[in-house]
Structure formats: structure tokens, C-alpha cells
Amino acid sequence: MAPEIGYFALLLALFVSVVQSAALFVAARRHDPMVAAFADQAALAQFMFLVVAFASLTYAFVTSDFSVEVVAANSHTAKPLLYKIAGVWGNHEGSMLLWVLILSLFGAAVALFGRNLPDQLRTDVLGVHGMVGFGFLAFVALTSNPFARLAQAPDDGNGLNPILQDPGLAIHPPFLYLGYVGFSMAFSFAVAALIRGKVDACWARWVRPWVLAAWCFLTIGITLGSAWAYYTLGWGGWWFWDPVENASLMPWISGAALLHSALVVERRNALVSWTVLLAILTFSLSLIGTFLVRSGVLTSVHAFALDPARGVFILGLILFAAGGALTLYAFRVPHLKYGAPFAPISRESGLAANNVLLSAAAATVFLGTFYPLIVDVIGNDKISVGPPYYNRTFVPIMIALLLIMVIGPMLKWKRDNLRAASGRLKYPALAGLLTSILVLIVTSGHNIFAAAFMAVAVWLVVGSFAALAYRTRLGDASFATTLRLARSTPRAFYGLVIAHAGMGITVAGITGMTSWAAEKIGMLRPGKSLELSGYVLRLRAVDDVAGSNYDAERGTFEVIRKGRFVARLISERRFYPVRQEQTVAAGIRTNLISNLYVAIGEPDGSGAWAVRFYYHPFMPWVWIGALTMALGGIVSLSDRRLRVGVPQRVPRPAVAFAGARAGP
Amino acid sequence: MIRTLRISARNLFVAVLFASGFATSSSAVTPDEVLQDPTLEMRARAISQNLRCVVCQNQSIDDSAAPLAHDLRVLVRERLVSGDTDEQVIEFIAARYGNFVRLNPPLQLNTIALWLGPGAFLFIGAIGLGRHLRRRSGDDGGHSPGSLTAVEQQRLDELPSERRSA
Numbered sequence: 001m002a003p004e005i006g007y008f009a010l011l012l013a014l015f016v017s018v019v020q021s022a023a024l025f026v027a028a029r030r031h032d033p034m035v036a037a038f039a040d041q042a043a044l045a046q047f048m049f050l051v052v053a054f055a056s057l058t059y060a061f062v063t064s065d066f067s068v069e070v071v072a073a074n075s076h077t078a079k080p081l082l083y084k085i086a087g088v089w090g091n092h093e094g095s096m097l098l099w100v101l102i103l104s105l106f107g108a109a110v111a112l113f114g115r116n117l118p119d120q121l122r123t124d125v126l127g128v129h130g131m132v133g134f135g136f137l138a139f140v141a142l143t144s145n146p147f148a149r150l151a152q153a154p155d156d157g158n159g160l161n162p163i164l165q166d167p168g169l170a171i172h173p174p175f176l177y178l179g180y181v182g183f184s185m186a187f188s189f190a191v192a193a194l195i196r197g198k199v200d201a202c203w204a205r206w207v208r209p210w211v212l213a214a215w216c217f218l219t220i221g222i223t224l225g226s227a228w229a230y231y232t233l234g235w236g237g238w239w240f241w242d243p244v245e246n247a248s249l250m251p252w253i254s255g256a257a258l259l260h261s262a263l264v265v266e267r268r269n270a271l272v273s274w275t276v277l278l279a280i281l282t283f284s285l286s287l288i289g290t291f292l293v294r295s296g297v298l299t300s301v302h303a304f305a306l307d308p309a310r311g312v313f314i315l316g317l318i319l320f321a322a323g324g325a326l327t328l329y330a331f332r333v334p335h336l337k338y339g340a341p342f343a344p345i346s347r348e349s350g351l352a353a354n355n356v357l358l359s360a361a362a363a364t365v366f367l368g369t370f371y372p373l374i375v376d377v378i379g380n381d382k383i384s385v386g387p388p389y390y391n392r393t394f395v396p397i398m399i400a401l402l403l404i405m406v407i408g409p410m411l412k413w414k415r416d417n418l419r420a421a422s423g424r425l426k427y428p429a430l431a432g433l434l435t436s437i438l439v440l441i442v443t444s445g446h447n448i449f450a451a452a453f454m455a456v457a458v459w460l461v462v463g464s465f466a467a468l469a470y471r472t473r474l475g476d477a478s479f480a481t482t483l484r485l486a487r488s489t490p491r492a493f494y495g496l497v498i499a500h501a502g503m504g505i506t507v508a509g510i511t512g513m514t515s516w517a518a519e520k521i522g523m524l525r526p527g528k529s530l531e532l533s534g535y536v537l538r539l540r541a542v543d544d545v546a547g548s549n550y551d552a553e554r555g556t557f558e559v560i561r562k563g564r565f566v567a568r569l570i571s572e573r574r575f576y577p578v579r580q581e582q583t584v585a586a587g588i589r590t591n592l593i594s595n596l597y598v599a600i601g602e603p604d605g606s607g608a609w610a611v612r613f614y615y616h617p618f619m620p621w622v623w624i625g626a627l628t629m630a631l632g633g634i635v636s637l638s639d640r641r642l643r644v645g646v647p648q649r650v651p652r653p654a655v656a657f658a659g660a661r662a663g664p
Numbered sequence: 665m666i667r668t669l670r671i672s673a674r675n676l677f678v679a680v681l682f683a684s685g686f687a688t689s690s691s692a693v694t695p696d697e698v699l700q701d702p703t704l705e706m707r708a709r710a711i712s713q714n715l716r717c718v719v720c721q722n723q724s725i726d727d728s729a730a731p732l733a734h735d736l737r738v739l740v741r742e743r744l745v746s747g748d749t750d751e752q753v754i755e756f757i758a759a760r761y762g763n764f765v766r767l768n769p770p771l772q773l774n775t776i777a778l779w780l781g782p783g784a785f786l787f788i789g790a791i792g793l794g795r796h797l798r799r800r801s802g803d804d805g806g807h808s809p810g811s812l813t814a815v816e817q818q819r820l821d822e823l824p825s826e827r828r829s830a
Contacts, residue, residue: 235727237727240722240723240727242722243722342797343797344797349793349797352793352796353793355789356786356789356790356792356793357786357789359785359789360782360785360786360789363781363782363785364781364782364785367777367778367781367782368778371769371775371777371778375774375775379774381763381774382762382763382764383763383764383766383769383774383775384716384763384764384765384766384767384769385767385769385778386714386716386724386766386767386768387713387767388714388767388768389767389768389769389778393779393781393782394782397782397786521693521694521695521698522695523695523696601694602694610694610695
């Protein structure tokens with residue numbers, strides 16, 4: 001019964017999305033608060049129906065209802081409860097249902113928390129959002145029905161791909177989708193603004209929290225995915241420039257660009273048309289991300305749903321959404337006014353340069369990801385684009401970006417003076433220089449690469465705090481003044497400091513890992529040991545153990561350094577009988593600065609096992625830095641100026657121009 | 665037949681620094697494959713990281729546990745032991761499996777756009793920014809009807825400080 005309820009709810013959501021889209025057209029003709037209320041209710045109803053649909057599918061998974069096709073294909077009675085639930089989105093149909101659920105969640109959030117938006121704008125945004133929802137709901141209902149029943153239910157299911165049976169991966173897709181789908185809000189705001197032909201500072205202020213929230217979620221989602229790859233795939237790789245990773249990186253980069261350009265619109269009313277374009281492109285890149293994973297056009301380790309017919313449908317959706325929005329943009333852009341001017345040396349210029357670099361970086365990833373496809377289709381030749389390409393193209397662009405990331409926040413809005421600005425940069429520059437000298441001394445001059453990149457990392461971290469020091473006039477005015485200024489500094493600025501410093505931490509992590517990671521591979525019998533970077537790894541024993549739904553060979557290791565016990569590591573080779581598949585669970589010990597990583601491999605039949613032992617210095621910093629960036633975003637989101645749904649506690653009514661202007 | 669324009673990767677950018685790159689240390693290398701000579705082994709690893717495992721989904725032969733990847737790793741080491749340069753080893757394997765195995769695409773007729781693209785993107789961006797700055801400079805305070813009034817703008821700029829006093 002539950003699957004039928006779910007399917008019915010899905011169809012209801014589809015119908016509601018049609019009427020929600022209609023609000024857009026009705027609102028264009030009638031100024032009526034009823035229309036706005038209607039759009040709000042439609043968005044909420046769509047969300048409720050999808051909650052019911054999603055809950056029904058979850059129920060089918062939890063109760064192992066194998067008469068439902070996706071449950072039979074992706075679940076098993078012997079699976080732990082967590083993976084029964086995670087199995088809901090561990091397959092194509094269920095993950096698309098999660099996608100539309102999150103899409104409607106954002107719509108409902110606008111209806112609930114967007115009361116400070118003018119009715120007309122909110123109605124337009126929800127109308128456009130309804131159209132996007134209609135496209136995807138039609139996709140789910142027509143090509144990917146998760147509730148399809150089997151004529152004959154099997155006794156047990158096929159189980160879930162073992163490498164997906166992991167707590168990290170259980171929560172990775174929801175975060176990733178919250179990010180991808182969150183950018184749909186930016187899209188809807190952009191299209192709504194284009195329809196009315198009015199983009200101004202208020203618009204930027206309203207759209208920014210949604211972009212910021214989506215970007216934070218995407219940051220966390222990508223971090224989880226990277227960490228998952230690190231410990232699951234059994235060799236410590238954390239980024240592969242795989243098409244699917246690139247698919248998440250592209251909207252992340254352009255989303256970051258959008259955050260910054262919206263800032264210019266908000267503060268200075270400049271870069272208006274560019275920001276609108278970027279909002280459209282960012283969501284288009286998110287859609288392409290979906291398309292990549294679903295279509296099987298690009299092969300990848302992550303693709304679990306390869307079906308060209310669905311790919312064509314999604315491609316059609318992308319062409320319609322992106323093409324439609326871009327056509328509208330082309331018609332409207334001549335009418336969008338240019339805003340206030342800014343000088344070549346100014347905060348606006350810094351942010352614009354940031355946008356040039358981020359856009360070039362995103363375009364480079366796009367080119368590298370799709371070029372093999374283009375060459376295949378046009379030139380009938382097969383080429384590969386791998387890490388060496390990105391190291392030579394993407395990385396130099398990012399270095400330029402990392403350098404200006406410190407300079408930008410030190411510049412004044414409108415106009416600044418180069419000499420004064422460079423004075424503010426002396427401490428970060430000095431710190432970077434000292435770092436590079438230190439690294440060169442420690443590595444006895446061998447590692448110029450590490451010296452240069454560590455200097456950049458320190459430049460970023462020190463530079464971010466220097467921006468705060470400059471703003472609060474630390475050392476320049478009395479301490480009381482600094483304290484007062486620090487208290488009056490908006491949270492958005494603290495968000496900037498934290499996020500930029502986080503980037504520095506990530507850069508340090510990548511540099512350390514790239515420069516100093518070490519590995520040792522050997523055949524080990526119990527009692528024997530390997531030595532690496534001063535650590536001695538001894539294999540204590542290998543036992544056969546039974547897991548919840550797998551059998552494993554468990555290698556127990558101990559790590560000793562200078563005669564002292566450091567850690568006990570456990571690595572398992574797991575065999576999942578249901579799927580006849582094998583995975584390796586690595587043993588990892590972290591002290592938040594470096595990781596020790598061991599993975600047990602094949603036995604040689606005479607009592608020895610292949611063992612890989614890795615020393616990964618600075619590896620945790622890659623993720624700590626990334627999470628710090630997300631934290632910066634969240635702090636910025638908590639800024640009262642941006643907070644949605646909270647009444648603006650500004651005493652003077654004149655400031656409430658946001659609501660006043662669009663009143664009936 | 666497309667002629668390979670052989671340009672040493674080192675000349676492409678000042679990127680000697682990045683040549684070691686962000687490829688992660690890794691691997692599926694088994695103990696019996698490892699060469700005695702550590703320098704040769706290091707070269708073998710570096711080469712393997714730039715060769716794609718043709719039967720896998722987007723992994724280098726250094727990362728892949730597939731039997732074919734194992735065979736190729738052994739082949740790479742055999743060529744190195746017999747005295748080939750790194751470039752020769754890659755040529756040897758690319759001659760058998762096609763350019764598809766090169767994770768570092770060679771600069772040739774059909775990859776010109778790939779290699780020039782990033783520079784072109786930056787160039788276009790810089791031109792756009794430059795034009796924007798040139799058009800803007802000199803005309804100060806030009807407000808468009810759709811934008812904020814001076815009073816509104818001032819209030820907007822003052823918001824942070826107002827927030828405090830609120």
C-alpha cells in the first residue's frame with residue numbers, strides 16, 4: 001500500500017507544480033495579494049506531497065518490501081538499518097526523488113521565510129521554481145518511477161553496492177543535493193528579476209543568503225565525498241579530477257563567484273548583468289552535474305545509473321532551462337542599467353578580478369571534462385584529460401586567485417590608493433616570505449614547490465586576519481576603539497575572514513600531502529614489520545571475522561615510533577556475499593596534523609599479506625580547511641542583514657525600502 | 665593522421681613546479697612489482713600516474729587493481745630497466761593503446777583548443793574587466809533610474825553601524 005500512496009503523492013506534487021508555475025502568469029496580469037498567497041500555499045503543498053512520497057519509499061526500504069523494484073534491486077534484509085535508509089538514495093530513482101524533495105524544500109523555505117520579499121518578487125520566484133520543479137517531477141514520474149512494482153517479488157534483494165555502505169556516503173548525497181539544488185533559488189531569482197526587468201541592490205541582498213546556504217552545503221558535500229574516497233577506495237586518494245568530482249566542483253566555483261559578484265551588486269549596484277548571468281550559469285552547471293552522473297556519457301567510478309534514455313530527457317531539461325533563461329537574458333540585458341562606477345584600484349575591482357579568475361577556473365574544468373567527449377564525437381579520436389592537465393592550467397589560475405584573495409578585502413570600496421594598500425599587505429607578505437625560507441631550510445633547499453605553496457597558504461591565513469586587524473584599526477588606534485570596531489564589524493566580515501583562512505588551511509594541506517606523503521608496500525607475515533618515515537608498522541595478526549552483512553579478513557597492526565607504542569590500526573578486506581564484491585576498509589590514525597594509513601591486500605597463499613603503509617602529513621588540513629570555509633559561510637549567513645525570515649530590527653522606517661517599494 | 669607536435673611539457677608553462685602536481689600518492693602496486701633500484705621505481709611510479717588504465721573507469725594504472733593495469737605497470741618497469749627514457753616508455757605504450765592512455769594529453773591538432781582554452785578564458789575575462797573599467801572611469805556618480813537613490817545608497821552603506829546601535 002505504501003508505494004501506491006507514495007506514487008499518488010508524487011503525481012499530486014506534479015500537478016501542484018503546474019499550478020504553482022501558473023502563478024507566474026497570473027501575477028503578471030493581476031496585482032493581487034491572493035496570487036502571492038496562492039503561490040506560497042502551492043510551494044508548501046508541493047513540499048508536503050513530496051515528503052509523503054519520500055517517506056513511503058523510505059518505509060518500503062526499511063521494511064524490505066521487495067515487491068518494489070528499486071528496493072529489490074538495491075536492498076537486502078541482512079543490511080544494517082542505516083544502509084537500508086541510505087539505500088533510498090543509493091540508486092537512480094530514489095536519488096532523483098531526493099532531488100525533487102530538496103527542490104521543493106527550497107521552494108517551501110522561500111514561501112515560509114521569504115515574507116520580507118515583496119509579494120510580486122516572491123510570486124515570480126516561486127512561479128519559476130514551480131516550472132523547474134515541474135520539469136524534474138515529470139522526469140521522475142515518466143522515466144524514473146521509484147514506486148514501480150514487480151509482478152513477482154523476489155525472496156530477498158540484491159543488496160547495495162558495498163562501497164556505498166559507509167556512514168560518510170550515507171550523508172554525502174543529501175548535502176551535495178542541498179548544494180546543487182540550492183542554486184536553483186539563484187536561478188529562480190535571476191529569471192524572476194529578468195521577467196520584471198529590475199535588478200538592484202535589494203535583489204542581490206535577497207538572493208545572497210540562498211546562494212550562500214547552497215554553497216555551504218555543497219562545500220560540506222564535496223568534503224564528505226573526498227573524505228569518503230580517501231578511506232574507502234583503499235589507497236588514500238582524495239581527489240581524482242574524475243568527471244563526477246568535476247561536476248560538483250564547477251558549480252562550487254561559479255557559486256563562489258556568484259557570492260562575490262552579488263556583493264558588488266548589493267553594495268555598489270555594479271556588475272548587475274554579469275551577476276544575473278552567473279546565477280543562471282551556476283544552476284545550469286548544477287544540472288549538468290546531475291546529467292553527468294545520470295547519463296553514462298562520461299564514465300566514472302561514481303556513476304551508478306547508466307541510462308542514455310534518461311540522459312536525453314535531462315539534457316532536454318537543461319537545454320530548456322538554461323536556453324530559456326539565456327534567451328530571456330539576451331532580450332533583457334540591454335535594459336539592465338549599469339551601476340555606479342569604480343576605480344581600477346578598489347574593492348569592486350578586486351571582486352571583479354576574483355570573478356574573472358573563478359570563471360576562468362570553472363571554464364577550464366568544464367573544458368577538461370568535456371573535451372574528450374567533443375574529440376570523440378567530432379574528431380572520432382579518443383583522448384584522456386587527467387590530473388597533469390589540471391595541474392598545468394587550473395592550478396596557476398588558482399594561484400593568482402589565492403594571491404588576490406588577501407589583497408581584495410584590504411581595499412576600500414569605490415577608490416583606493418595602491419601605495420596605501422600595499423602597506424596593509426606587509427605583514428602577510430612578510431609571514432609568507434618567512435615561511436618559504438623556513439621550508440627551504442627544513443628541506444635543505446630541495447623543495448621549492450612546497451616552499452612556494454606553503455608561503456601562499458600562510459599569506460592567506462595571516463592575510464585574512466590582517467584584513468580584520470586593518471578594519472578594526474588594531475595597533476593604529478586605542479585598544480578600546482579596536483574593540484568597539486570589532487563589535488560593530490558585521491558577521492559577514494567575520495565570515496570572510498574565516499572562509500579565506502580556511503582556504504589557506506586547505507592549501508597548506510594539499511601542499512604538505514603532495515610534497516611529503518610517503519608510502520611503503522611489502523609482503524608481511526604476522527609478527528613482521530615495515531618501516532616508514534620513522535614509524536614501524538608491525539602486523540600482529542590476521543583473523544577471519546564476520547561483519548553485519550560481510551565476512552572479513554581483519555589485519556591488526558601496531559605502530560611504534562622510537563620504541564614507543566603509537567597506535568593500533570585495523571584494516572579489513574571485506575567480502576559481501578550478496579553482491580559477490582570485495583572492499584578494503586583502511587586503518588587510519590589521525591592526530592589532526594598527519595595521518596597514518598594502512599590497507600591490507602591480497603594474501604600470497606603462504607601466510608603473508610600485501611600491506612600498504614602510508615604516512616600522509618597535513619592530509620586532515622585539506623578537510624579541516626574546507627569545513628572552515630563552510631563555517632565561514634554559515635557565520636556570514638547568520639549576519640542579521642542577510643538573515644531571512646527575521647524582521648529587520650532597524651529603527652528607522654525609511655530603511656525598510658525593501659518592503660515599501662513593492663507594496664500594492 | 666594527426667601529427668603530434670612534440671613540445672616538452674616543461675616549456676608549456678613555467679610549471680616545472682607543478683610537474684609533480686597534485687596527483688596523490690597512492691596505489692595498487694603490489695610488492696612483487698617494485699623495482700630494486702629506488703630511482704627507477706620512482707620514475708616508474710611517476711610514469712604510471714600519467715597512464716590511464718584502459719579497462720577501468722578513469723583511473724591511472726598506478727591506482728588500478730585491474731589485471732591489465734598490473735601488466736602495464738610491469739611493462740613500464742621492463743622498459744625502464746632496459747634503458748628507455750620516461751618519454752620513450754610513454755611513447756611505447758601510447759603506440760600500442762593510443763593517446764587514450766595518456767592522462768596528460770599531448771599538444772596536437774585536436775587538442776590545441778584544450779591547451780589554449782584556459783589562457784583564452786583569462787584573456788577574455790581581462791578584456792571584459794578592462795573595458796568595464798575604462799567605460800566607467802571619468803563618469804562619476806551616474807545613477808540609473810532603476811538603481812538606488814543617493815539617500816538609499818547612503819543608508820545601505822551605513823547599515824553595519826546602525827545595526828550596532830539598534
